[in-house]
Amino acid sequence: MKQITAAELKQRIDAGEKLNIIDVREPAEYAEYNMGGKLIPLGQIMGMQLEELEDLRNEEVILHCKGGTRSTQAGLMLEQAGFTNVVNLTGGIMAWKQLG
Secondary structure, eight states: OEEEOHHHHHHHHHTTOOOOEEEOSOHHHHHHOOOSOEEOOHHHHHTTOOGGGGGGTTSEEEEEOSSSHHHHHHHHHHHHTTOSEEEEETTHHHHHHHTO
């Protein structure tokens, strides 16, 4: 699984790239603060409920959570399920918030 830093992700967003950002945190965490990604909690991915992600199987999927642990787990599950381009945000939303 590839890694991306918060700064690298911000550069790509600022450049106007269309990105598939998936937030694997819980709904309450997402409601508190999010970066606009699609919310698909880790439990849903671990349960292999991947219908919402099927169209992205061969596209880049950038995962994040609070600090990087849950998104790493989600990424491993997606890779096992045949997703070909999974990227983890190093440091998660905490690293993102540090950018301001």
